Amino acid sequence: MSFLSYLINGISLGSVYAIIALGYTMVYGIAKMLNFAHGDVIMVGGYAALTMMLSLNANPLVGVLVAIVVCTVLGITIEAVAYRPLRGAASPLAVLITAIGVSYFLQNMVLLIFGSNPKSFQSVVPLPDLKLAGGALTITAETIVTITSCIIIMVVLTTFINKTKTGQAMQAVSEDKGAAQLMGINVNKTIALTFAIGSGLAAVAGVLLCSSYPSLSPYTGSMPGIKAFVAAVFGGIGSIPGAMLGGILLGVIEILAKAYISSQLADAIVFAVLIVVLLVKPTGLLGKPIQEKV
C-alpha cells in the first residue's frame, strides 16, 4: 500500500513539474530560447495568490485567478522588455544571460516586498482527503486536484495547438518564422501569446505546488524551475507530450528515490537519470529530429 501511496505522490509532484515544463518547452519551441526566469514566475504566482487570500481574505479560487492574471501580465512584460529587443542578437547567449538576470531580478524584487522569511501557504483546496482501503491509503485533496488540473491542461492545450488556427500559427512560427510572416502571421504577437500561456500555467503550478508543500519564499521557484527544465529536456524539449511525460516521470522517480533509496540522494538520482537518458537518446524521450526531404 505504501508503494501505491508513493506512486500517487510522485505523479502529483510530477504533474506540477509537467505544468511548469510546458512553459519551458513552448517558449523554447517558438522563441528558441531557454527562459530561466520561468521558475521565478511560479514563485510570483504563489505570492500573488497568498496576498489575495491572506490580506484581502479572498476566496482561494479568486486567489488562483489573480495569480494567473498577474503571471500572464508578468510573462508578457518580461518578453517585451527583456527578450524581444535581443531577438536577432548576434549571440543566442545574450538572451540566455538576460533570462538569468530576470530570474535574479524577480527573486530580489519579491525579497524586497515580502522579506526573506518563508511564509506558510494556505492550501487553495478546502476539501477533505480521500481515504481508501479502510484508511490504509490516504490521497490528499491537493493531490487529486493537482493531477486533475494537469490532465485538463494537457487536453486543452493539445486541442488548442492542433485544432485552432492560432495554435497552428504557433507551430508555423516555431518551424519557420520567415515563412510564417509570409502567411501573414505576426511573429511578435505569437511569441507574446506563448509567454502569456506559459506564465499563466506557471501561476497554476505555483499555487498547486504551494498547496502541497506549504512554504513560500523568494527562492521557492528555483528548484522546481530547474527540475521542470530537466523534465522538458528529459521528454524532448519542444515537445508538449514530452514535457508531460518527462514531468511525471521525474516526479515519480524523485519520490520513489526519496522513499526507497535516500532522501538526500534523491535529486542526484533524478539528474543521473537525465544524464543516462540523454546519453542513450540525445533528443529526449519524445523529441525527434525533424525529418525533412529536400
Place this chain on the structure above:
Amino acid sequence: MAMLEVKDLEVYYGMIQAIKGISFQVNEGEVIALVGANGAGKTTILHTITGLLSPKKGSVIFEGKDITKIPAHKIVSLGMAHVPEGRRVFAQLTVYQNLMMGAFTRTDKNEIEESLRAVYKRFPRLEERKNQVAGTLSGGEQQMLAMGRALMSKPRIILMDEPSMGLSPILVNEIFDIIQSVSAGGTTVLLVEQNAKKALSIANRAYVLETGKIVLDGDAKDLLNDDSIKKAYLGE
C-alpha cells in the same frame, strides 16, 4: 501604371552591398522573370519586396502604395504572395493545415473553402495527401504545396523564388506549366529563376541580374535569342 514598382533599391547584408541600385516594374497580368547566376541578388530582391529584409535606400510601390516599410506579415493581405526559395513548407503540419496557413489572414469561410477546392483541382496530388505531414512529401509535391499555400491567400501578384530548384526535368516542365496556368488565371507573376531558358520561355519580359545590378532587360523572346545571353546563361 505599373502594378509593382521597385525604385533605386539598395540592400546591404552588414557591410556588404547585395543590391546596388535596382529599378524595375511589373505590369498587371505580366509574367516577369528575374534571371541571373547564383549570388546575383535575385532572392534578396524578393525578400526586400515582401518585407523580410529592409532596404537601405529605394522604395517598393505596390498598386500605388509605398510598402517599403510595411512589416512582412502585413504584406500578404495586400494581395501579394511569396513562394520562398527552398519551398519552406511547414514540415510538421499536414498538407491541409499548410494550405489553411496560406489563408491565415482571410476570414471569409465560404470563399476560403472555394479557394481550397481550386487548389485541389490544380494540384490533385495535394488532395490525395491532404492529411499527410508536409515533411514527408517529395520535393515536387512540396513545391506544389508551397505554390498552393501561396494561392490560398488569393493574391493578385505572386512572387516565386526558384520553383524549379532541385526537381527532375519532368517535374520542372510540370511546374512551369502550372506557373503559366496561374498567370492565365489572371495572377501577375514575378519569377526568379536560375533556369534562365525555361524562365524566358514563359515570361513576357525579363531582367538580367549580375552581382546586384541589372545588366540587361527587355522582351523575353529577344533575350532568349540574344547571343551574349545564350553564352552566359543558356550554355549554348
